[in-house]
Amino acid sequence: MATAVELQREDPRARVNATLGMVFFIGSWSMAFGTLFLSYFILRQRVGIWPPPGIALPSFPMAAAATLVLLLSSVVLHRAVARVRRGAPGAAALWAAATAIGVLFAGMQAWLWYDLVLSGRTVESGAYESLFFGLTWVHAAHVACGLVALLWMQVGLLTGRYGVHRISPVSNAAMFWHFVDVVWVVLFVAFFVL
Numbered sequence: 001m002a003t004a005v006e007l008q009r010e011d012p013r014a015r016v017n018a019t020l021g022m023v024f025f026i027g028s029w030s031m032a033f034g035t036l037f038l039s040y041f042i043l044r045q046r047v048g049i050w051p052p053p054g055i056a057l058p059s060f061p062m063a064a065a066a067t068l069v070l071l072l073s074s075v076v077l078h079r080a081v082a083r084v085r086r087g088a089p090g091a092a093a094l095w096a097a098a099t100a101i102g103v104l105f106a107g108m109q110a111w112l113w114y115d116l117v118l119s120g121r122t123v124e125s126g127a128y129e130s131l132f133f134g135l136t137w138v139h140a141a142h143v144a145c146g147l148v149a150l151l152w153m154q155v156g157l158l159t160g161r162y163g164v165h166r167i168s169p170v171s172n173a174a175m176f177w178h179f180v181d182v183v184w185v186v187l188f189v190a191f192f193v194l
Contacts, residue, residue, distance in 0.1 A: 009165045009166070010165060010166040010167065010168060014168070015167065015168040018168040018169070018172055019168055019171070019172060019175075021172075022172040022175050022176065023175075025176075026175065026176065026179045029142070029179070030179075033138070033183055033186075036134075036135055036138060037135075037186065037190065039131075040131050040135060040190060041190075043127050043131060044127075044131075047127055047128075050128075051128050052126060052127065052128055055121065055125070055126060055128055055129070056116060056119035056120070056121050058112045058115060058116055058132065058191070058192075059111075059112060059115055060192050062108060062111060062112055062115070063112060063188055063191070063192050064188070064192070065108065066105055066108035066109055066112070066184075066188075067184065067185060067188045069101055069104055069105045069108060070101075070102070070105045070180075070181050070184050070185075071181060071185075072101055073098050073099075073101035073102045073105060073177070073181070074098075074177060074178050074181045076094055076097050076098040076101060077094075077095065077098035077150075077174050077177055077178075078174065078178075079094050080092075080094035080095040080097075080098055080174075081167075081170060081171055081174045084157070084162070084163060084164060084167060084170050084171075085164065085167060085171075086164070087163065087164035091157060091163075092154065092157040092158050095150070095153065095154050095157055096154055098150065098177075099147065099150040099151060099154060102143070102146065102147055102150060102177070103147060105143070105184075106140070106143050106144070106147065109136065109139075109140055109143065110140075112136070113133065113136070116129065116132070116133075132191055135187055135190075135191075136187060139180070139183055139184060139187060142179075142180050142183065143180055145176075146173075146176055146177045146180045149173040149176060149177070150173060150177060152173070153169060153170050153173045156169065156170070157170070
C-alpha cells in the first residue's frame, strides 16, 4: 500500500474540473428539487387550509431532532475535510463520525415514515401525505447515495488513496452531503414550519 507521500499529487486542472462537475451535478439536482418544491407550493395553495384538517402530522420533535442531527453531520464533515486539506491527523475518524451521524439521520427519517404509517397515513391518504412521502423519498434516495459516497471516501482515506495529495473526491463528496443537508432544511421548513 502506497503512502500519501509516495502518491502522485492531483493535477490542479483535474481538481478544478472535478469540482466544476460536482457543481453542475448539484445544480441539476437543485433544479429537480426546485420543480418538486414548486409542485408542493402549487398543490398547497389549491388546498386552502394547510395542513388539511383531520390528518396525522409527522412528529415535529423527531423532524427537528433529525434536522439538528443532519446539520451536526455536515459540521463534522466540514471539519474532516479541513483536516484532510491540511494533512492533519484525525480526518478519517471525523469522517467516520460524520458518516455515522448521517446514518442516524437516515434512521430518523425512516422513523418519520413509520410513525405516519402507524397512524394509518400512506402516500395515498391525501395531498399532504403524497407530497410528504414523495419529497422525502426523493431526498432519502440522495441520502443513500451520499452515504455510499461517504463510505467510499472513508475507505479511500483509510487506505491513503485520498488525502492532501488528492482532495477533490473528498471535498466533492462533502459538497454533495451539504447539498443533501440544505434540501432537508428546506423540506423541514416547508412541512413543519410554514
